[in-house]
Amino acid sequence: xxxxxxxxxxxxxxxxxxxxxxxxxxxxxxxxxxxxxxxxxxxxxxxxxxxxxxxxxxxxxxxxxxxxxxxxxxxxxxxxxxxxxxxxxxxxxxxxxxxxxxxxxxxxxxxxxxxxxxxxxxxxxxxxxxxxxxxxxxxxxxxxxxxxxxxxxxxxxxxxxxxxxxxxxxxxxxxxxxxxxxxxxxxxxxxxxxxxxxxxxxxxxxxxxxxxxxxxxxxxxxxxxxxxxxxxxxxxxxxxxxxxxxxxxxxxxxxxxxxxxxxxxxxxxxxxxxxxxxxxxxxxxxxxxxxxxxxxxxxxxxxxxxxxxxxxxxxxxxxxxxxxxxxxxxxxxxxxxxxxxxxxxxxxxxxxxxxxxxxxxxxxxxxxxxxxxxxxxxx
Amino acid sequence: xxxxxxxxxxxxxxxxxxxxxxxxxxxxxxxxxxxxxxxxxxxxxxxxxxxxxxxxxxxxxxxxxxxxxxxxxxxxxxxxxxxxxxxxxxxxxxxxxxxxxxxxxxxxxxxxxxxxxxxxxxxxxxxxxxxxxxxxxxxxxxxxxxxxxxxxxxxxxxxxxxxxxxxxxxxxxxxxxxxxxxxxxxxxxxxxxxxxxxxxxxxxxxxxxxxxxxxxxxxxxxxxxxxxxxxxxxxxxxxxxxxxxxxxxxxxxxxxxxxxxxxxxxxxxxxxxxxxxxxxxxxxxxxxxxxxxxxx
Numbered sequence: 001x002x003x004x005x006x007x008x009x010x011x012x013x014x015x016x017x018x019x020x021x022x023x024x025x026x027x028x029x030x031x032x033x034x035x036x037x038x039x040x041x042x043x044x045x046x047x048x049x050x051x052x053x054x055x056x057x058x059x060x061x062x063x064x065x066x067x068x069x070x071x072x073x074x075x076x077x078x079x080x081x082x083x084x085x086x087x088x089x090x091x092x093x094x095x096x097x098x099x100x101x102x103x104x105x106x107x108x109x110x111x112x113x114x115x116x117x118x119x120x121x122x123x124x125x126x127x128x129x130x131x132x133x134x135x136x137x138x139x140x141x142x143x144x145x146x147x148x149x150x151x152x153x154x155x156x157x158x159x160x161x162x163x164x165x166x167x168x169x170x171x172x173x174x175x176x177x178x179x180x181x182x183x184x185x186x187x188x189x190x191x192x193x194x195x196x197x198x199x200x201x202x203x204x205x206x207x208x209x210x211x212x213x214x215x216x217x218x219x220x221x222x223x224x225x226x227x228x229x230x231x232x233x234x235x236x237x238x239x240x241x242x243x244x245x246x247x248x249x250x251x252x253x254x255x256x257x258x259x260x261x262x263x264x265x266x267x268x269x270x271x272x273x274x275x276x277x278x279x280x281x282x283x284x285x286x287x288x289x290x291x292x293x294x295x296x297x298x299x300x301x302x303x304x305x306x307x308x309x310x311x312x313x314x315x316x317x318x319x320x321x322x323x324x325x326x327x328x329x330x331x332x333x334x335x336x337x338x339x340x341x342x343x344x345x346x347x348x349x350x351x352x353x354x355x356x357x358x359x360x361x362x363x364x365x366x367x368x369x370x371x372x373x374x375x376x377x378x379x
Numbered sequence: 380x381x382x383x384x385x386x387x388x389x390x391x392x393x394x395x396x397x398x399x400x401x402x403x404x405x406x407x408x409x410x411x412x413x414x415x416x417x418x419x420x421x422x423x424x425x426x427x428x429x430x431x432x433x434x435x436x437x438x439x440x441x442x443x444x445x446x447x448x449x450x451x452x453x454x455x456x457x458x459x460x461x462x463x464x465x466x467x468x469x470x471x472x473x474x475x476x477x478x479x480x481x482x483x484x485x486x487x488x489x490x491x492x493x494x495x496x497x498x499x500x501x502x503x504x505x506x507x508x509x510x511x512x513x514x515x516x517x518x519x520x521x522x523x524x525x526x527x528x529x530x531x532x533x534x535x536x537x538x539x540x541x542x543x544x545x546x547x548x549x550x551x552x553x554x555x556x557x558x559x560x561x562x563x564x565x566x567x568x569x570x571x572x573x574x575x576x577x578x579x580x581x582x583x584x585x586x587x588x589x590x591x592x593x594x595x596x597x598x599x600x601x602x603x604x605x606x607x608x609x610x611x612x613x614x615x616x617x618x619x620x621x622x623x624x625x626x627x628x629x630x631x632x633x634x635x636x637x638x639x640x641x642x643x644x645x646x647x648x649x650x651x652x653x654x655x656x657x658x659x660x661x662x663x664x665x666x667x668x669x670x671x672x673x674x675x
Contacts, residue, residue: 106481106482106485106561106562108561108562108591108592108593108628109592111484111485111488111562112485112488113482113485126633143485143486143489144489181482184480184481184482186481211480211481211482212623212627213454213478213479213480213481213627214480214481214482216454216455217455217480243625245619245622245623245624245625247617247619255535256535257533257534257535257536257625258533258559258624258625258626258629259531259532259533259534259535259536259537259559259586259588259614259625259626260533260534260535260536260539261624261625262533262536262588262589262614262615262618262624262625262629263533263536263539263614263656265615265617265618266614266615266616266617266655267655267656269616269617270654270655275617278618278622278624278625280625283516283534311535311538311539311542313516313517313518313535313538314402314516342539342542343518343521343538344518364539364656365655365657
């Protein structure tokens with residue numbers, strides 16, 4: 001789960017990491033008031049779930065409270081990569097001497113959290129990794145002990161950070177590792193970590209992504225979930241407990257099992273169609289889940305036809321057929337539905353579909369071709 | 380012969396008294412798996428499907444001589460269940476549970492490695508050896524014994540492909556669903572090595588998907604060391620970057636984990652990659668007939 005910069009900084013501050021003084025505003029007037037309260041020049045930063053806000057014009061200085069209001073009014077409501085800006089973070093402007101990078105990710109190969117530190121701060125770390133990998137120092141966290149302070153200092157020293165940063169920066173990295181592990185993070189990044197001319201070391205920007213599977217025990221962070229403007233359907237699907245991804249075609253896809261649904265998307269594309277979504281109803285789904293899934297997919301205005309592809313094991317064909325039939329009455333008139341059933345209860349299910357006048361497919365390829373043809377016939 | 384499971388493997392079920400645990404215990408028994416007991420803390424002394432239930436894995440191992448375990452414990456306790464099995468001396472652990480926090484898996488893997496256990500999964504359908512039995516939830520009836528070793532990152536897509544193979548008259552030696560999570564106990568390469576030395580297996584099918592670089596690593600191993608022919612399939616060719624496609628591990632991040640990259644790596648290693656799943660039996664048949672010709 002993505003969270004905003006100000007929320008990530010909130011988490012870091014709880015672990016004793018110095019962050020920039022600042023507050024969130026939703027109106028230009030609030031931004032002005034915050035700037036007045038902070039005193040001195042500020043930076044107004046768009047709070048949206050994407051990187052590259054600066055380049056998009058979503059980060060601007062305000063030398064006076066009036067100017068803070070002015071730039072806030074420009075940034076609020078702005079569209080950044082399809083996301084509408086609804087909040088800005090107003091922080092004190094720093095007198096920056098140097099910028100560094102520190103981040104932690106889960107590394108599949110080492111099967112552990114891996115720390116990356118670089119002198120090249122403020123840049124996209126993937127770009128640094130691609131162009132000058134020698135500038136990144138990596139360290140695998142030993143999950144038995146966590147990151148120890150001396151290891152943190154050693155990493156910073158190897159990354160070539162100046163002596164003045166080693167002690168404070170080491171404490172920050174140690175705290176970041178603790179925050180990462182205890183918050184069920186997948187990614188935790190401070191970019192940049194800054195050294196100011198008066199010798200302060202602090203996080204000037206932060207990014208944290210929380211592991212969805214850890215949300216059951218991260219209740220406060222889970223409560224921070226909010227819809228992404230570009231994906232209201234995905235947000236609603238999550239609330240309804242559906243594993244759903246919005247895509248940009250016009251054929252709705254429902255199946256059981258992530259791999260099978262992905263394979264079905266590929267098959268539809270091979271047959272000349274464009275999938276509108278990914279939806280996995282999981283294992284052992286009852287008719288009610290099938291009905292909910294079908295009605296949900298049909299509620300997407302882009303969808304012009306739907307393919308249901310089920311390989312029955314613990315999911316039973318009769319249940320799927322019953323769900324499809326129940327959903328039928330609630331679907332937009334003339335919406336073509338093609339159902340492919342195999343495995344447990346497939347014959348019973350097919351008989352039910354036939355009685356209800358619904359189309360079923362022999363196999364996945366047949367299903368894909370049938371739904372593509374049905375959608376083409378409508379266009 | 381086959382890999383991982385044989386007639387002497389003594390299997391317990393952790394989480395045997397739960398709904399899933401009971402249901403699949405019955406199915407595993409029907410498939411001929413040598414089940415010897417189960418574990419649910421607080422339910423010691425019960426029986427499920429005629430099998431004794433113990434409070435701890437240690438007790439189960441002491442009483443039954445169990446060597447393998449199948450885990451159906453819900454996510455919050457699943458990593459602990461893996462560590463319990465490994466530290467009790469279980470050598471083959473199959474973890475079906477999904478939605479395990481990834482940080483828990485980083486800890487569990489330390490213990491698995493420390494005790495030298497083999498972990499399949501988590502978030503997987505398990506494994507099956509036709510004619511011997513199965514550990515997990517794979518529908519046994521779609522299999523028939525034969526020469527194809529099968530490795531896949533998904534569940535139902537595996538059943539789909541295995542059904543196609545069986546319909547084409549091509550049987551399987553052992554089939555493994557390796558799991559859809561970013562951190563899993565064993566990789567494609569681990570299983571490829573086992574199949575390479577298994578006398579029954581003549582051809583290996585590997586079904587990968589977007590995310591990570593396990594398929595690329597496998598391609599490197601195949602190119603450098605594998606003698607048996609491998610046929611591959613990669614799903615998620617139409618998946619957009621940055622979106623998690625159901626499996627926690629199925630996500631393209633930056634340029635890493637694309638289907639195109641994996642297909643290219645496998646092809647560069649001389650592995651034929653099927654365009655659609657329907658091409659898999661065709662490619663397997665080609666590999667088998669080439670082997671037959673070479674033997675003449």
